[in-house]
Amino acid sequence: MVFSSILFLYFFFPLLLIVYFAVKNTKVRNWILIVFSFAFYAWGEPVWVFLLILASLLGYLASLYIDKHRGTRKGKVVFVTSICLIIGMLAYFKYTGFLIDNLNDLLGLGVTTPSIALPIGISFFTFEIICYMSDVYKGVVRAPRSPMKMFLYVSFFPHLIAGPIIRFTDIEAQMDNRKITLSGFSYGVNRFVIGLGKKVILANSVGELVPNLIGPDGSDSFLGVWFGVCLYALQIYFDFSGYSDMAIGLGYMFGITLRENFNYPYIARSAGEFWRRWNISLGGFFRDYVYIPLGGNRKWYLRNLAVVWFLTGLWHGASWNFIIWGLYFGVLIGLERYFLQRLFDRLPKLVSHLYLLCAMLVGWVWFYFTDLEQALSTLRIMFLVEWRPLVTMQSFYFFRENMYLFIVAAIASTPLMKWLVERSMAGRKTGAWVSYLAPVYNAIILALSTTLLVGSTYNPFLYFRF
Amino acid sequence: MNARSQWWNVAIFLTLIAALAVLNLVKPGSNGKEIAELEKREMQTWPAFSLDKLKQGQLFKEYDNYFSDHFVFRSGFIELGMTAKSYKGMQDKDGISLVTTVDHSKEDLGGEDGDGAVPAFGQTDPGAGPDASAPADDAGELVNGESSQYLVIKDKAMLLYQYSPESAEAYAAAINHLHDAVGPDVRVYSMLVPSQVEFIESEKLRKLSGSQKEATEHVYGLLQPGVKGVSAYEHIESHKGEYVYFRTDHHWTALGAYYGYEAIAEAMGFDPVALDQYETKDLPGYLGTAYAATRKPELRKNPDTVTTYLPTVKHEYKVYYDQKHGVKKPLVEGKIPVDGRGGYAVFLGGDFAMSRVTTKVDNGKRLMIIKDSYANAIVPFLLPHFEEIELVDPRYFKGSLADEIKERGITDVLFVNGPVVTTYKGIANMVEALLPAEG
Numbered sequence: 074m075v076f077s078s079i080l081f082l083y084f085f086f087p088l089l090l091i092v093y094f095a096v097k098n099t100k101v102r103n104w105i106l107i108v109f110s111f112a113f114y115a116w117g118e119p120v121w122v123f124l125l126i127l128a129s130l131l132g133y134l135a136s137l138y139i140d141k142h143r144g145t146r147k148g149k150v151v152f153v154t155s156i157c158l159i160i161g162m163l164a165y166f167k168y169t170g171f172l173i174d175n176l177n178d179l180l181g182l183g184v185t186t187p188s189i190a191l192p193i194g195i196s197f198f199t200f201e202i203i204c205y206m207s208d209v210y211k212g213v214v215r216a217p218r219s220p221m222k223m224f225l226y227v228s229f230f231p232h233l234i235a236g237p238i239i240r241f242t243d244i245e246a247q248m249d250n251r252k253i254t255l256s257g258f259s260y261g262v263n264r265f266v267i268g269l270g271k272k273v274i275l276a277n278s279v280g281e282l283v284p285n286l287i288g289p290d291g292s293d294s295f296l297g298v299w300f301g302v303c304l305y306a307l308q309i310y311f312d313f314s315g316y317s318d319m320a321i322g323l324g325y326m327f328g329i330t331l332r333e334n335f336n337y338p339y340i341a342r343s344a345g346e347f348w349r350r351w352n353i354s355l356g357g358f359f360r361d362y363v364y365i366p367l368g369g370n371r372k373w374y375l376r377n378l379a380v381v382w383f384l385t386g387l388w389h390g391a392s393w394n395f396i397i398w399g400l401y402f403g404v405l406i407g408l409e410r411y412f413l414q415r416l417f418d419r420l421p422k423l424v425s426h427l428y429l430l431c432a433m434l435v436g437w438v439w440f441y442f443t444d445l446e447q448a449l450s451t452l453r454i455m456f457l458v459e460w461r462p463l464v465t466m467q468s469f470y471f472f473r474e475n476m477y478l479f480i481v482a483a484i485a486s487t488p489l490m491k492w493l494v495e496r497s498m499a500g501r502k503t504g505a506w507v508s509y510l511a512p513v514y515n516a517i518i519l520a521l522s523t524t525l526l527v528g529s530t531y532n533p534f535l536y537f538r539f
Numbered sequence: 540m541n542a543r544s545q546w547w548n549v550a551i552f553l554t555l556i557a558a559l560a561v562l563n564l565v566k567p568g569s570n571g572k573e574i575a576e577l578e579k580r581e582m583q584t585w586p587a588f589s590l591d592k593l594k595q596g597q598l599f600k601e602y603d604n605y606f607s608d609h610f611v612f613r614s615g616f617i618e619l620g621m622t623a624k625s626y627k628g629m630q631d632k633d634g635i636s637l638v639t640t641v642d643h644s645k646e647d648l649g650g651e652d653g654d655g656a657v658p659a660f661g662q663t664d665p666g667a668g669p670d671a672s673a674p675a676d677d678a679g680e681l682v683n684g685e686s687s688q689y690l691v692i693k694d695k696a697m698l699l700y701q702y703s704p705e706s707a708e709a710y711a712a713a714i715n716h717l718h719d720a721v722g723p724d725v726r727v728y729s730m731l732v733p734s735q736v737e738f739i740e741s742e743k744l745r746k747l748s749g750s751q752k753e754a755t756e757h758v759y760g761l762l763q764p765g766v767k768g769v770s771a772y773e774h775i776e777s778h779k780g781e782y783v784y785f786r787t788d789h790h791w792t793a794l795g796a797y798y799g800y801e802a803i804a805e806a807m808g809f810d811p812v813a814l815d816q817y818e819t820k821d822l823p824g825y826l827g828t829a830y831a832a833t834r835k836p837e838l839r840k841n842p843d844t845v846t847t848y849l850p851t852v853k854h855e856y857k858v859y860y861d862q863k864h865g866v867k868k869p870l871v872e873g874k875i876p877v878d879g880r881g882g883y884a885v886f887l888g889g890d891f892a893m894s895r896v897t898t899k900v901d902n903g904k905r906l907m908i909i910k911d912s913y914a915n916a917i918v919p920f921l922l923p924h925f926e927e928i929e930l931v932d933p934r935y936f937k938g939s940l941a942d943e944i945k946e947r948g949i950t951d952v953l954f955v956n957g958p959v960v961t962t963y964k965g966i967a968n969m970v971e972a973l974l975p976a977e978g
Contacts, residue, residue, distance in 0.1 A: 080606045083560040090553075116599050259545035262552045278627065285639055285688070466747055470637045474628040508544035512551045519555055521623060528620025530607040531578065 074116040075234070076265075076319045077272045079526050085113065093327065103225050103248060106327065110230040114193070117234075121192035125228060128162060131155060132202040133216075133223040136209040140216035143209075152210045156203060163199040166191055171391035194234035196388060198227050200358055205241045207362055214241050222248050229329065231320035235313070237334040237354035244329055251328035261325030262515060268318025270518040273525050275482045276311035279304045282471055287451055288442070295461045297468025298454045299434075300479075306437050307482045310339065313352065337488045342425035343414060344405035344432055359385055370410075378403050389440070394448060398439040405432055559611065567609040572877070574608060577831040583608045621834040634693035635744065638833045689833050690736060690747060694841040695786040696829035697736040701962050702749025704757060709967035710960045711761035716974050717909075717952065718766050720941040728806055729762060729954040730769035731755045731961070732791065732799060732913040735784035738776065754961040769806045769953075774798040785843045788827020789957075790883045793848055796916035799955075803917070807951065809924050817848035822875050825882030845882045847871050852922040856887070858894040870896060871919055886915035892935035896928045907949045909933060909940070909970065914955035925951075933969040940973045 074081050089109050093102055115122040135155035142148035170186045177184055205226065208214045217223070225248055226241050227233075285291050286301025317334035324331040338351035348356045359381050367377040379400070386399020405413075417425040435452065442448035453459035472479075484490070497503040540548070571582040586592070586601035593599075610616070630636070688699045711729075718727045733751040752772060759768030775783055775791075775798050783795030791799070797814055804811040822845040830838045850870055857865030872885040880889045887894065890912050905927040908914050914930065921928060929947060931940065944952065960966045 078603070079610060080603055082556065083563055083610075084606065087556050087560040117596065119593050119596055119599065255542060255545050255549065256540070259540065259548045262548055266552070278624070281639060466743060467637070470747075472628075473631075474636055476628040478627040505541075508540045509547070511540060512544065512548040515548060516551050516555060519552065523559070524616050524620045524623060527607065527610055527613055527616035528624075530604075530610075530613075531617045531620075 074113050076231075076316070076323070077269060077522075077526065079523065079530075082269075082523065082526075085109075090326075099249065099251065100221070102327075103221055106229060107221065107224045110225075110228040110233060113230040114228065114233060117193050121190075121195075124162075124192055124195075125198060126224075128159065128198065128202055129223050129227045130220065131158060132205055132227070133220045136206055136216035136223075137218075139206065139209050143212055148210070152206060155206060159199050159202050159206075163195055165189070166195055168387075168391045197236050197238055198233065200238050200355075201227055201240075203362065204238070204358065208241055214245065229324075231323040231327075231329075232331055235316045235320070236352070237317055237320065237332050238358050239331055239354065243332055247329050253326075253328040257325050257328065261322045263322070263511065264318050264325065265322030266515040266518050266522075268315045268320075268322055269522045271311040271315030271318060271485070273522040274518070275478075275485060276308050276315055277525065277529065278478055279311070279475075279482055280308040282475060283308060283441075285471060286468060287438075288447060292451065292454060293461065294463060294465040294468045295454060295457070296464045297471070298451060298461070300468065300472055302434050302438060302441075302451070302455065303483075304479065305441055306339070306434055307479075307486060309437065309440070310335075310486055311482065337486070339430065339433065339486050340426070340488065341429050342417065342422065343409050343429060344402050345409055345414075347429055347433060348402065348406070355385070355388070375407065378407055382406075390443075392443045394439050394443050394445055397445070398436055401436055401439060563609075563611045566611060568611045568613045569609070573614050574879075577826075618834065622836075634691070634837065636691045637699075637747075638689040638691055638696070638835075640687055640689065640832045687832070689829060690739075690744060691833055691835055691837075692739070692744070694835075694837045695735075696833045696835060696838055697734065697739075697784075698789050698829070700734060700736050700748040700751055700958050702751070702754050703962055703964070704754075706964040706967065707754050707757045707961040708761060709964050710956075710970075711758045713967045713970040713974070714766055714954055715761070715763045716971065717940060718763055720974050721944050721952065723765065725944060725949060726807075726951045727766045727954075728769055728803070728951065729758065729766060730771050730799065730803065730806075730956075731758060732955065732957050733772050733775060734789060734958045735791075738779040751958055751961070754958070758961065767806050769799075769802050771799045771802045774802040782846075785825070785827055785829075785845075785883075786841065787825070787830040787838045787843050788881070788883060789829055790827070790912060791916060792843075793846055793886070793916045793919075797848070797920060800917050800920040803921070803953070804924075807924075812851070812920070812923055814848075816851065820847045820849060820873065821845075822847065822873075822882065822885065825875055827881060827883065843882065845875060845885055847873075847885055848919060850919045850922050852898050852900065854896050854898045854922055856894065856896045858888065858891045860891065865895065868894075883912065883915070887918060887930070890915070890932050890935070891930075892932060892937070894930045896922065896930075898922050898926055898928075900924070900926045902926055904951060905929070905947060905949045906951045906953060907931060907940075907944060907947070908953045908955055910955040911957055911959065911966070913957040917955065933966065933973060936973060938973065939975070940970075941975060
């Protein structure tokens with residue numbers, strides 16, 4: 074199930090609210106969240122929900138053992154073995170096909186590629202289990218006696234299938250003792266509704282246009298391609314950050330604080346800064362559990378940089394374009410460290426803003442096309458290596474008919490609104506206005522999102538071409 | 540925010556959620572008729588439990604569909620959503636817009652394959668990426684990409700046309716292949732029917748589509764000597780100011796089909812029956828596929844009228860669902876069907892694997908039409924000239940065309956297709972599949 078579906082909004086979510094707030098006991102509430110989380114997961118993956126439970130149990134039992142035998146050889150063996158098992162599980166489901174395809178191409182083996190279905194969210198929950206076991210191994214946390222905490226940590230549905238990737242320490246205290254306040258719930262509502270709007274109103278509408286502007290069915294004009302890539306950048310940002318907002322908002326409503334995942338990445342002024350603002354929890358994972366253990370920037374810097382960015386790319390999908398995308402950012406970050414950053418510091422801010430926007434858009438071209446030839450062709454058009462008319466009727470129509478949407482989306486990707494709200498809240502009179510406008514604003518966004526969600530179930534399609 | 544406004548914030552949010560959730564439980568919508576008419580499918584019924592379906596994830600998907608199909612105020616929400624979407628950008632003062640419709644049915648909301656980034660991306664599965672080529676689905680029904688584009692001009696909406704020379708070549712090759720397979724005794728004709736978008740007044744807007752004239756000439760130029768191209772294009776073109784196309788549907792009208800029939804008469808060498816010989820019947824209030832896709836109020840306010848020309852020749856029309864047992868049906872229905880087949884289905888009742896009209900003409904001429912739905916409106920006009928007309932739709936037909944032609948003693952074969960055959964290679968492949976393997 075996903076949050077941006079009417080079944081979630083008007084069935085699962087209200088049902089959970091009723092059951093959850095009908096009991097007072099925190100322990101019972103935790104179990105309610107666990108059961109609903111498993112149901113949430115099982116809705117999309119009726120079979121692999123057992124994999125989720127199994128992986129959580131493995132993490133739980135291994136951690137108990139590691140905790141007891143910390144610092145001994147036995148503890149280390151169990152730690153390394155269980156980490157390998159978890160990574161092996163991720164690798165099996167996500168990368169087997171990719172590996173076999175590449176071996177076939179390289180060695181001409183001719184092995185048929187098995188079709189292995191990818192369980193939802195496996196990339197997220199395996200990483201969380203790794204976090205947890207590593208933290209227990211390092212002695213940052215004690216392994217709890219009850220499997221309940223492990224289940225809740227791994228499967229708590231708001232972050233289960235698309236992050237943020239949380240740490241056990243983030244929510245450990247809240248599992249025993251949490252207070253749900255009016256202001257917390259209200260903040261949760263704000264975050265959830267804004268996230269829903271980002272996903273349904275902005276990301277979905279903008280995303281519909283992208284295939285018409287870039288790729289095999291588009292690419293007919295220079296400006297059209299740039300417009301298409303900009304729209305894709307907006308789509309992917311609103312899609313992902315909207316999802317994180319919804320997760321954080323839901324967390325607040327149930328009294329559990331999840332870590333932030335986005336901080337207006339498109340206003341960054343370097344690739345390094347971009348990644349401190351984009352999918353922060355993933356960047357944090359690779360920093361704390363890969364980069365620093367490898368030696369960080371003190372030892373083998375270039376190797377560590379290459380490993381981390383190769384893995385970051387690979388994590389996003391089993392395909393070369395994602396690896397290129399990851400390494401591309403690694404190269405930019407390396408260059409920034411060696412000289413670019415110093416250069417930008419001396420130039421006007423505008424230059425570094427433009428640099429990042431451009432670098433980010435080129436990055437998304439790699440991210441968008443699993444077919445490398447198409448990515449290259451799109452880049453050739455964007456940088457005038459391959460000539461296209463400046464603008465065509467078609468791309469002009471697309472621009473004109475989506476102009477307001479584009480402008481709203483572009484503004485919404487900057488902190489302008491947030492800044493305005495904060496400024497107004499500071500004033501006494503304007504503050505009161507904003508306070509009372511917020512509920513109305515939320516109601517409108519919720520209504521519009523519902524409308525568009527129901528609308529998207531309308532499919533006047535099959536048999537059309539005849 | 541102060542405590543009071545926070546209270547309001549939570550209260551309004553929960554009230555909205557609760558109101559729709561409760562309404563939806565006690566008074567689920569019954570949208571069956573609309574789903575049938577506009578979406579051409581049946582409303583999802585309450586799924587029966589089965590362990591197999593559960594394991595494949597199909598069961599929960601059906602519950603999802605059930606929930607959304609029965610959602611309270613569904614059609615109102617859809618209408619409202621379309622209106623909201625029209626504020627995305629600037630409206631043209633001449634009522635011209637491009638509407639892109641996305642096939643959501645192929646998107647997996649659950650994003651089973653889209654793990655890695657965000658559920659709805661679907662990007663991380665190489666097969667689901669936007670660059671995956673568009674294959675025909677299992678039933679061979681359509682499928683050309685994830686989106687189609689409609690050009691709306693005031694109260695008219697039409698599909699844009701994309702020319703694919705390879706598809707045109709494959710189509711011509713399939714016809715030639717059939718000609719080889721049946722030998723020189725059977726006369727073979729091909730008629731490509733242009734669509735409305737070809738004849739727009741404005742040159743600027745016409746340029747949004749490929750040239751169907753070029754496509755037609757290319758196909759006809761590739762036909763073997765002995766296979767005749769039927770010049771429907773020119774006949775339609777000289778009447779393009781008349782009501783030859785529906786404004787809210789992608790088909791031609793019976794009047795348009797009559798001009799196509801004149802072209803056939805010219806190619807086959809018989810005299811067409813004059814139009815004024817026919818008794819007509821008008822069926823008003825038809826909103827077709829182009830309306831369903833765009834949902835423009837301008838179209839809804841001006842529905843099409845389906846005019847039918849009643850056959851003058853005694854005939855019997857039988858539909859063969861299984862190619863063995865015929866079921867009698869009216870050739871031209873007297874009312875716009877309300878079961879979701881759409882107004883164009885008054886002609887022949889829709890598309891079937893095979894159907895057959897027999898007449899008392901007794902002239903020894905037996906015609907097979909290999910066709911898509913564009914042929915349906917022509918058939919009533921052809922009755923006076925053949926003692927038997929067999930219609931084969933390669934999208935559904937299973938078997939051998941050559942054997943069928945031999946067994947039925949077919950003397951003439953006519954291909955009738957709309958512009959899809961020069962856009963999408965799948966149709967040519969379907970025809971090839973019914974012919975003996977080459978070489």
